[in-house]
Amino acid sequence: MKKYMLDMKVTENKDLHDNYCLLKITSDKTLPEALPGQFVQALVDRSPTTFLRRPISINYIDKKSNELWLLIQKVGDGTHAMATYKPGDSMNLLLPLGNGFTIPGSKEENLLLIGGGVGTAPMLFLGACLKEKGFKPVFLLGARSEKDLMQLDDFQQFGTVYMTTEDGSCGEKGYVTNHSVLTNIQFNKIYTCGPKPMMQAVARYASANHIACEVSLENMMACGMGACLCCVENTRNGHVCVCTEGPVFNIDKLTWQI
Amino acid sequence: MADLKVNIGSLELKNPVMTASGTFGYGTEYTDFTDINALGGIFVKGTTIEHREGNPYPRMAETPAGMLNAVGLQNKGADYFVDKIYSAIKDYKTHMIVNVSGSSVESYVACAGKIAGLEQIPAIELNISCPNVKKGGMAFGVTCAGAAEVVRAVRRVYPKILIVKLSPNVTDITEIAKAVEDNGADAVSLINTLLGMAINAETRKPVLSTITGGLSGPCIKPVALRMVWQTYKAVNIPIIGLGGIANWKDAVEFMLAGATAIQVGTYNFIDPTVSAKIIEGLNGYCDQFGFKSVSELTGALDI
Numbered sequence: 001m002k003k004y005m006l007d008m009k010v011t012e013n014k015d016l017h018d019n020y021c022l023l024k025i026t027s028d029k030t031l032p033e034a035l036p037g038q039f040v041q042a043l044v045d046r047s048p049t050t051f052l053r054r055p056i057s058i059n060y061i062d063k064k065s066n067e068l069w070l071l072i073q074k075v076g077d078g079t080h081a082m083a084t085y086k087p088g089d090s091m092n093l094l095l096p097l098g099n100g101f102t103i104p105g106s107k108e109e110n111l112l113l114i115g116g117g118v119g120t121a122p123m124l125f126l127g128a129c130l131k132e133k134g135f136k137p138v139f140l141l142g143a144r145s146e147k148d149l150m151q152l153d154d155f156q157q158f159g160t161v162y163m164t165t166e167d168g169s170c171g172e173k174g175y176v177t178n179h180s181v182l183t184n185i186q187f188n189k190i191y192t193c194g195p196k197p198m199m200q201a202v203a204r205y206a207s208a209n210h211i212a213c214e215v216s217l218e219n220m221m222a223c224g225m226g227a228c229l230c231c232v233e234n235t236r237n238g239h240v241c242v243c244t245e246g247p248v249f250n251i252d253k254l255t256w257q258i
Numbered sequence: 259m260a261d262l263k264v265n266i267g268s269l270e271l272k273n274p275v276m277t278a279s280g281t282f283g284y285g286t287e288y289t290d291f292t293d294i295n296a297l298g299g300i301f302v303k304g305t306t307i308e309h310r311e312g313n314p315y316p317r318m319a320e321t322p323a324g325m326l327n328a329v330g331l332q333n334k335g336a337d338y339f340v341d342k343i344y345s346a347i348k349d350y351k352t353h354m355i356v357n358v359s360g361s362s363v364e365s366y367v368a369c370a371g372k373i374a375g376l377e378q379i380p381a382i383e384l385n386i387s388c389p390n391v392k393k394g395g396m397a398f399g400v401t402c403a404g405a406a407e408v409v410r411a412v413r414r415v416y417p418k419i420l421i422v423k424l425s426p427n428v429t430d431i432t433e434i435a436k437a438v439e440d441n442g443a444d445a446v447s448l449i450n451t452l453l454g455m456a457i458n459a460e461t462r463k464p465v466l467s468t469i470t471g472g473l474s475g476p477c478i479k480p481v482a483l484r485m486v487w488q489t490y491k492a493v494n495i496p497i498i499g500l501g502g503i504a505n506w507k508d509a510v511e512f513m514l515a516g517a518t519a520i521q522v523g524t525y526n527f528i529d530p531t532v533s534a535k536i537i538e539g540l541n542g543y544c545d546q547f548g549f550k551s552v553s554e555l556t557g558a559l560d561i
Contacts, residue, residue, distance in 0.1 A: 002290050004290070005529075050320075051475060052325060094530070220318055222327070222527045223281075223287075225287050228280065228281065229303075230329065231315075232332070233315065234314075238311050239332055244287075
């Protein structure tokens with residue numbers, strides 16, 4: 001897929017939570033085609049300590065309004081600076097980068113999309129695309145507590161949503177891998193993005209139950225296009241760049257101890 | 259419109275702006291963003307005789323105005339380059355220059371010998387300055403005897419343009435530059451990364467798997483500029499200047515300090531079109547100040 005560098009404009013910055021905001025960004029031109037799982041490299045021009053672009057997964061593309069959504073978790077100086085963008089501010093993005101999730105051929109398959117924390121971001125776009133293609137995606141979202149669960153109204157537009165919270169304040173108490181939906185529905189494929197321990201637990205569950213599983217990795221990146229070789233993951237084919245070979249990997253390719 | 263052509267020995271570049279090894283892949287990674295054929299040259303990723311997996315992740319740490327890397331020369335080896343990559347890049351209308359590295363004199367010679375057979379590769383850049391490999395790399399670049407030995411040996415098997423990339427991690431870079439000039443180098447490129455380190459205060463652990471790594475980006479520019487200036491006064495061969503170049507003014511400064519040409523490195527990650535902007539800016543600068551040829555800038559520092 002052809003990649004672009006675009007000067008875009010922020011149309012909305014919505015606080016979702018103390019630590020998260022949703023940036024909606026538009027362009028004069030029609031947004032390029034992008035696949036769920038792909039990411040952008042955002043230039044952060046108002047933080048003196050931020051040198052590199054920030055890789056952010058695509059949360060959603062609203063074709064009608066020509067808007068790209070980015071879910072930002074305020075972690076360091078760069079993402080805190082991004083959270084200060086206001087409608088009308090310009091942002092320079094490289095997109096679309098990396099590879100998307102694999103969509104199955106058969107519409108009969110039961111697909112489970114598991115997201116944790118900021119890792120729920122690409123699951124919204126994936127769910128939207130799956131619904132558009134005739135699937136009935138099931139979401140399983142995990143968080144520490146109710147206030148950490150975001151965009152529930154958006155998720156519910158595209159499929160059934162189940163939740164787990166560590167404190168039991170919403171959905172089932174515990175971790176995503178203990179949720180009853182895993183025993184109540186026979187899934188053919190699991191997609192997951194979130195903290196690495198969560199993804200490893202999901203991969204372990206999928207592997208033990210012979211369910212196909214794709215994970216989206218978020219290794220630290222510099223260039224985002226396969227030039228610097230900084231974001232490598234160890235795979236059965238040796239070190240590969242997460243930015244160009246991933247960020248989505250089938251768990252069979254990884255060397256995780258699961 | 260000024261004349262932008264410059265010469266590195268007998269190699270004519272259409273303009274002095276090239277991209278640095280390890281920051282521009284094989285050029286192909288950037289074709290969606292910029293016309294790579296407009297560049298003066300592309301220094302492709304460091305190549306060794308053997309396939310190398312590089313260092314374990316994490317290999318990168320961001321710093322204010324720069325970054326540390328500890329990639330460790332990950333590449334698929336010289337045979338893979340010759341068999342698989344060369345055919346895809348050989349017809350670009352710019353000079354494709356291979357950065358050659360090794361862990362022993364023999365491995366440098368073997369790798370340079372393989373690349374010598376490739377018709378469309380007019381030059382190599384001998385990397386005696388990589389700080390991220392245990393054996394070889396920078397070890398050759400930090401002593402005059404080591405630098406002289408590897409350059410002398412490669413010169414015997416490599417008849418085309420031989421550029422030697424120098425390490426800044428030395429007491430006096432001019433001594434190393436003179437040693438490689440005396441042993442047959444056609445040009446020097448400087449500087450490679452500065453050895454640095456990053457620590458995570460919260461975890462009390464080093465950020466990089468190798469603990470130390472190479473610092474690059476705008477933060478190293480003053481050091482690079484100083485070394486280009488010192489080296490310009492010490493040698494007679496052309497200097498290719500690099501280290502933190504992010505815009506045309508930086509490029510002008512390196513040329514005034516004595517560089518014949520420049521390489522853009524880490525800034526390619528921030529702006530994949532930066533080199534095209536620098537070419538345009540150099541031309542504008544020459545027009546504004548009445549330089550008919552960009553080559554007049556080399557060493558034109560007014561002291």
